[in-house]
Amino acid sequence: MSRWQRLFESNERLFWALHSAGWAGFAIIYYVGSFLHDVRPIWVFIILLNAYAGWLLTIPLRYLYRWARKQPPLKMIFTVIAACYGVALLWTVVKNVNYWEIYKHGYRPEAWYMYFSSTINSLIMIGCWSGVYFGIKNFQMLQKEKQNALKATTMAHQAHIKMLRYQLNPHFLFNTLNAISTLVLLKENDTAEAMVSRLSDFLRYSLDNDPIKKVPLGQEIKALRLYLEIERVRFDDRLDVSWDIDDSCEYALVPSMILQPIIENAIKHAISKMEQGGKIEISARTFGNDLLLDVADNGPGADIQKGQLSRENGVGLVNIKERLNSLYHRNFAFSIEHNKPSGVRVRIRIPYEVKDA
Template structure:
């Protein structure tokens, strides 16, 4: 039912004819109800129907006239509308009087010499009301069109922003990975170099295949992260340890694609790479009421900057993730940084829990 109404509103021509028929039918019905005490109401009903039909036909040319003069100056538009409404009313009054005369013959006598003029003026108000409704509906439709265009433009800008943020792949990651592959080839570790290249290819393919404006199951996000971490493990060997703690009931929760990768990259760069003995990255996810809570923690040296300002001034990775979350969820998210125990940095992200729809 709603879709039928939507189709009707979108088809402006059909919408006009529906309103035209409904409006003039309502005009005839209201006048008939008011004439129920008329002693010749059956004949009078016929007169009302013919009058409404005449009004229906006379207002159709007005529609095409108003289309032609739509872009003229306001004062000229008002003058043309007044003139067209009066001429249509006068013609309608002539037709109405002819109908009275034809049906009543010599039984109809005007109650005063101003009868025809007053009839014309009454019909002028009706025509003027029709014109006002026409322009009101047209201006409303134009306003809705402008709002729709503004929404489309905002949506396109929003998508462009998300794509820009999403495709800000850290060039250091690609440089370090390709450099590591080159080194492995030089030392004739061809099998390891080939495995690393395969992981990089899969990671980049995943990155290109998943639109930044769409969300993916958390399970797929973790799989992509493990591709990235497997690449880094080739560089760091046993110095990089990864621990996953993902609750089963949130594995199908929807998250922005690769939104955790910049955070993991920060942990590798500022935590693992700074420690000779290496370190550990812990990724956990759980449900908290209607929210999904994801934590990325490391046991690195932590930050020398104040944690309150780190999320906005702590480099591209943190700012990028925060901006993407804000673009996608507005104010309905949280992004907090705290010191990890016994050392390191802890990032907690809280977003609305959205589950993948089961087919």
């Protein structure tokens, strides 16, 4: 964090910096404005004394205004006006004393009230100081409100993404547990144990990875292989999977568990409907600055309207599109097409990103 960032993030340091800079600026401007009047060191000394007096007298205003800002509007306005006038009057007396007693070497004005003359000039200066103080405070308050609103929006956005990721169809889990139960009844304990182990690894992966973060595609592929090995116990030779993953895609970052609902959808609506089983093809390649993911099956197909499936009560594919929109905004593509000669093909295009070393 730079020195300037630390300065603006601390209200205490910011006040003293601006307070001192403001009065130093007053002294410089006052000297330049009166340069033709007198250039002797005694006049410079008077200007510095007046600026220092203003610096001291306006410090209590900070604490008084801090209290006034918590009061009702009318009371706050009255307090500010009274405080401005009181400090301006006191500063005027100090400036006149400096002028008559030091600059004029003790020469007295004709009347005592001359010590209170030129109050209007002091009042303008104190009023400007007060205006700057309230302006900065109001600006800081607005910025804080914007930050709080942005933080709340970000938290809601992240919660939405997590909800979408964890809203997985329990159909897979129920079928897997039923398959394990069947294997136990058939006393195929080794197969049941292996299936439990794979299910445990798959669930651990799905829960351990933060839905907000992205994972390398190679890691995602390992989890998908676990999932497909579990499903292969149920379908045996009826489930054929083909992989075509380019080497350049292994470290490409993708949203965790982004392909699993697509493959689950293909197994549920394609493979399970075919007596002889079917085939699922999974591919990944790069094209320019994009990563292209493709999942296709050779099942009986589906009714696709305007790039969307017309099935009812399906949330898996809808959630994928919403997650992609939340993570990439408009910089992505998600399409559902008819596969040739039969089946459904789902295509995803996202920016090609690689985790920094």
